[in-house]
Every structure is written in structure tokens, then in C-alpha cells.
Amino acid sequence: MIVPEFPDFKELEQEDREFLHPRIWRFQPQTSELTFNNFYLWRSYYGFEWSVLDDTVLVVAHGQSGGIFGYPPIGAGSRGTAAERFLMWMQSERGESHAVIARADESLAVELEHHPRFLIQETRDQFDYVYRTEDLGELAGRKYSAKRNHINQFTRAYQYEYQPITPDLVDACLALAEVWCEQRLCEEDLSLQHELCGIQDALANFEALELDGGALLVQGQVQAFALGELLNETTAVIHIEKANPEYRGIYPMMTKTYSSRWLGLTSHISMEQDLGEPGLRRAKESYYPDYLAKKYEIRLAE
Numbered sequence: 001m002i003v004p005e006f007p008d009f010k011e012l013e014q015e016d017r018e019f020l021h022p023r024i025w026r027f028q029p030q031t032s033e034l035t036f037n038n039f040y041l042w043r044s045y046y047g048f049e050w051s052v053l054d055d056t057v058l059v060v061a062h063g064q065s066g067g068i069f070g071y072p073p074i075g076a077g078s079r080g081t082a083a084e085r086f087l088m089w090m091q092s093e094r095g096e097s098h099a100v101i102a103r104a105d106e107s108l109a110v111e112l113e114h115h116p117r118f119l120i121q122e123t124r125d126q127f128d129y130v131y132r133t134e135d136l137g138e139l140a141g142r143k144y145s146a147k148r149n150h151i152n153q154f155t156r157a158y159q160y161e162y163q164p165i166t167p168d169l170v171d172a173c174l175a176l177a178e179v180w181c182e183q184r185l186c187e188e189d190l191s192l193q194h195e196l197c198g199i200q201d202a203l204a205n206f207e208a209l210e211l212d213g214g215a216l217l218v219q220g221q222v223q224a225f226a227l228g229e230l231l232n233e234t235t236a237v238i239h240i241e242k243a244n245p246e247y248r249g250i251y252p253m254m255t256k257t258y259s260s261r262w263l264g265l266t267s268h269i270s271m272e273q274d275l276g277e278p279g280l281r282r283a284k285e286s287y288y289p290d291y292l293a294k295k296y297e298i299r300l301a302e
Contacts, residue, residue: 006053007089009060012043014205020050023057027074028232031105031293032128032272034074037209037229038239041198045191056082060090061102064190068094072104072298080112087300101298102126109296119299125276128293129284130235133266136259136287139252143288147252154249158218162257165213165225170203172222173215177203180242199240202227212236214258216243216250223247224254228262228269236262237270255287 003019004010021036032038039048039059047062056075060068070090073082083101090099101108103126112118134140139147154160163169177199186192202211206227215225224243231237238258243250259269268290274281 004051006051006058006085007093009049009051009058012039012048012050012059014040014208016050017209020057023055024074025232027076029074029105030107030232030235031072031103031295032231032237032239032270033071033103034105035229035231035237037202037211040209041202041239042194044197045194053082053085058082058086067096069096070099070101072101072108078111079108080115083108083112083298084117084300087298091300099299102295104296104298106294106296109294109298112298117301119301121297121299123295123297126273126295128273128295129271129287129289130268130291130293131259131271131287132290133236133259133262133269135290136255136269137263138260139256147256147287150249150252151256152249154247154253157249158247160216160218160253163215163217164261165203165206165211165215165227167207169215169222169225170206173203173213173225174200176222176225176244177242179244183245199227199242202240212261214254214261216254216257218247218250224250226254226258228258230266231270234266235268235270236266237272239272 001015001019017036024034024036048059050057050059056073058073059071062068068090070086073079073086087099087101090096109120113120165173177196181192181196184192186196211227212229213225213227215222226238227240228236228238241254243254262269271284274284
């Protein structure tokens with residue numbers, strides 16, 4: 001594999017994992033987008049390209065309405081110089097008059113907040129919901145009583161078992177994902193179509209991507225599954241969680257059961273962002289996050 005050196009970029013491919021994953025892991029990201037697997041699973045939607053600038057990884061995405069935007073530089077030490085050169089490259093080489101680094105983590109925003117060269121703006125719809133692993137894995141206490149009631153309804157109504165995802169379960173998880181997509185009318189929503197493609201990629205390459213996952217089987221059939229991984233040394237991230245809603249209580253049961261897998265291994269679990277969708281925001285807030293991992297858009301001042 002030839003490593004692209006800035007200002008050259010290459011399209012993201014699975015073979016790039018060997019180079020990129022160790023570098024991203026050393027960075028110890030705090031936001032859910034910054035894993036190789038997340039980039040890989042959404043590559044068809046965003047058309048990701050990447051490059052290396054002085055041992056700092058730069059990732060550029062193609063927007064759905066045209067144009068490009070950057071992800072925050074991934075590397076040790078000061079990232080301000082890399083951010084400035086990245087934004088200037090987007091302007092001069094790609095013709096982006098309003099070049100932006102999107103979904104920037106708080107550490108980059110803090111580094112640049114007093115620098116007159118940059119404009120920084122919070123993007124609430126992109127904030128990650130981060131929970132204590134103990135809270136999600138146990139759902140203890142009065143505030144989770146409604147969740148426990150749903151789970152009790154599920155456990156009383158159905159014969160079920162939880163299994164870690166292995167190659168033997170991949171086809172069944174794929175079949176459930178396709179049913180989920182049909183229920184959500186994916187053919188009418190481009191982002192859902194690409195999400196299904198990402199799920200299919202994740203499951204087809206489950207071992208190669210070193211993903212983690214679990215499934216709920218009801219009467220021997222997979223009716224829910226979750227896929228995740230370590231985001232950093234103390235935090236897991238759940239990238240995908242799908243279930244058959246015909247089984248009442250199955251979503252909180254899946255969340256609790258899979259989250260308990262991380263008890264003793266992590267202190268926190270990220271369940272990513274709500275993208276400004278009111279229903280998704282209510283659902284994520286109902287699990288009472290420990291904190292929100294803030295994200296920002298960063299531009300060059302005029």
C-alpha cells in the first residue's frame with residue numbers, strides 16, 4: 001500500500017486499516033466518528049479520502065449536496081497547523097469558498113479558541129451521548145424504572161437468549177437488517193440505504209474489522225443485534241443497534257444486554273449522536289447520559 005502524502009489523497013479502502021487503525025488508536029479519540037471502522041462503514045455515503053501530513057491523518061468527506069468538508073486532524077501534539085493547512089487546501093485546491101472542518105472534537109476547539117485565524121461554532125446535533133457503562137449495563141435506580149418495565153414485559157413474553165456475534169450468526173443478522181430496512185422504507189431515504197450498506201459491510205467483514213457484537217435470539221431466531229468496538233481505553237462505542245420492533249421491549253433489552261458486555265472493561269459507552277432528529281434525541285436522553293461529547297465546526301476567519 002502506498003501512503004498518500006499531503007496534498008495527495010486516496011480513496012478509503014479496507015486495506016488501509018492496517019495503516020490507519022493503529023494511528024487513530026494512539027490518538028485516543030473522544031468522538032464516535034474517529035474510528036477506522038466508522039469511516040469504512042460510511043465510505044459509500046461520504047466518499048472518504050485520506051492523506052498524511054507530518055504524521056497527522058487528514059480525512060476529507062464528500063457532501064451529499066456537492067462539495068467537500070474535512071474531519072478533525074488525527075495526530076499527537078498540536079493540530080492547529082494541520083487544521084489551517086487543511087482548510088487552506090480545501091479552499092485553494094478544491095474550490096471550497098466556505099471550507100469547514102466538521103465534527104471537530106473539543107480538544108481541537110479549545111486549542112484554537114483564542115487563535116484569530118479560526119471561527120469555531122458548536123454543532124449540537126452532532127454531540128455524542130456518552131453514558132456510564134454501569135448505568136446502561138444495569139439500568140438500576142428509579143430513573144430507569146420505565147426501561148426495566150419494558151424489559152420485564154419482554155422477558156415474560158418471549159423465550160430468548162443472548163449470544164456474541166460469530167460467523168454463524170452473520171447471515172441471520174443480515175436478514176434482520178434487511179427486514180429493518182424494509183420497515184423503514186429505505187428505498188425512499190438515501191442515508192438509510194447507505195446505512196444498510198454499512199451494516200452489510202460490517203457483518204461481511206466482521207472478523208477482519210475486529211468488530212464486537214451481540215445478538216438477541218427469540219425462539220432461536222435473531223431479532224436484535226448490536227455492533228461496537230473500543231473508541232479509546234475507557235470508552236466503547238455502539239455503532240449499530242437494530243431490532244425487530246414487533247417484539248415489545250426488545251430495544252431496551254438489547255441495549256442493556258449488550259452494554260453489560262462492557263462492564264468491568266470500560267467506564268463509559270458512547271451511543272453516538274442524534275443528528276437533530278427529535279425522536280432519536282428523546283430516545284437517547286431517556287437513558288440519561290453522563291455527559292455529551294461536544295463537537296464543532298471550524299472555519300478560517302475572513
